[in-house]
Amino acid sequence: MNIYQIAEEAGVSIATVSRVLNGGSVKEKTRQRVLEVMKKNEYTPSSYARGLSRADIAVVGIVVPDIADLFHARMVSFLDRELQKNGYEYVLFNSRYDLEKAQQGFYWMMGKKVRGLIFCGSMFDQVETVLSQYRRINVPMVKLLGRSEDPRFSQVLSDEVEVMKSVASRLKKRGYKNCLYLYSLENYSNGRKKEGFLQGSEENGLSVNVSRCDLSFDAAKEAVLDAYKKGVSFEAVVTADDVLAVGAMKAAHELKLRVPEDFAVVGYNNMLLTESSTPRITSVDCNPEELCKTAVQLLLDSIENGRAPQTKWVGCRLVEKETI
Amino acid sequence: MNIYQIAEEAGVSIATVSRVLNGGSVKEKTRQRVLEVMKKNEYTPSSYARGLSRADIAVVGIVVPDIADLFHARMVSFLDRELQKNGYEYVLFNSRYDLEKAQQGFYWMMGKKVRGLIFCGSMFDQVETVLSQYRRINVPMVKLLGRSEDPRFSQVLSDEVEVMKSVASRLKKRGYKNCLYLYSLENYSNGRKKEGFLQGSEENGLSVNVSRCDLSFDAAKEAVLDAYKKGVSFEAVVTADDVLAVGAMKAAHELKLRVPEDFAVVGYNNMLLTESSTPRITSVDCNPEELCKTAVQLLLDSIENGRAPQTKWVGCRLVEKETI
DNA sequence: CTGAAAGCGCTTACAG
């Protein structure tokens, strides 16, 4: 069923049908008749014909490194809602942590006439090294939690420094003095977390040992146990990710330390994981909903109003639960 | 940059360009020349033009109730990989647990010329009540973990009964005698879990109390504490979902019961949640990867070979960890 | 408010 058949059955031209489809001016009576014919026939306009004949389809591309990861999945969900609210569709590209593979994805998306691109997550700090080879990718782009020097990108960044300073002062207030700082991935965002915590610790007179490990429960647990064995003294483990915080809890459990009396743990991202732990883990909420809203705003502002790329910051807050 | 410009620059007709694009027979030398021109110009074929001019685009629709939910996100990730392997694209529709809203989604997908539909999750047990209004939705459809009486659907189901029977016999072997069975959602899959467990309990002489609560840590915890207060005696909590199992662990913690010595806990789905707990929760793995592979196979077999709808079962297994 | 016609960028018989 296409627009010609609808037009014929309604006794109008295809131009008129197109107008009722797109809210053009049509005599009310005619509009009703056309709508009825459409409904009766369960007519669905072809997205392809539409996309082919218009230059400005409302569609953007979302690139995520891993859709099976809870944090990214939540972002996609927020972006989905926000874009829908604004009448935009999106195509999703799951890059599977493979920047090379992402290249094909860019072309694929350009073939879909995306008007803009959103890169989700700090893994895309360096995406411009790949993108720079393509002159034709010249739509507005925004990095969500990814840092960029490239002026073509808008950025939505999280204020990790401030919140991590507040973590330090909070620990100080509660009487903790020696900390272990645990992180996994080296990227801009994680660099700022560390920087903020070290800065805050200095201001508050806390001692800090820094340790790096893989991003898994067991690796974090081992890292904490190792530090213990080596005689490093600490009563608080501050982490760059909830996964590491859970690992630290496991270490505390094994060492038979009481949390939070003998041992504090702080996570980052405030995911469901922190609630499933007993006691519930204090963690930083980076406000992903706000991050996503801002990303969509920046992108649509560039697309529709030609606004130049910008950088926006979104605040975080420490959600105090039972481990500090 | 379109196919005309490529053709002109390469000194051939657009038909020839189209042939190199689609692997038609073209003299090798000509093919190379065309490819070079394409590369030089970073040419990307328009997905819309292609979609408009072909009847059989390799695209299917995936419907999920909530992309932000870890279990569904994993499914999407597996389906994504499997479809890509088979040269298919997909469009994703996030129904947000709203069957009514899903209706629009079906039309939207039909406009994308999807050749088939995959419904993820047991929330789509009843989707035919909504779909039945549409004569035009007549592509092959498969329900992943959703039960259907409607012969238009293929189904990929999980063998919950068998695995839950094995849970009962496992509990028996370990000396547990009285169980609390906890579940939240009423659907086909959960019905079978309960049925299997009750059956297995009977065979093994276990006593079972059944209780229902909301799907949250706190609700499950309260349900367990309540049962305790009421004097129901049980040394094992078997659940229909890992979330409930975590709640049961919290209850055990509050009651100062040792797990698994005094108290066993069994989850369902074997999600990351079960690993973050201490001790790690024994849980049923329903093999989501195999479920997704099977769903894609069934769907593509219907699309490409006109195969009639079928029902396939995928086995589950109990992953024994530290709570039983 | 309405229609005829061109155009969007491909694919695909049909000839050669």
Place this chain on the structure above:
DNA sequence: CTGAAAGCGCTTACAG
């Protein structure tokens, strides 16, 4: 192996 031409199903000036 290659090309001319029709067709896919819409939108959009342009006239009226």
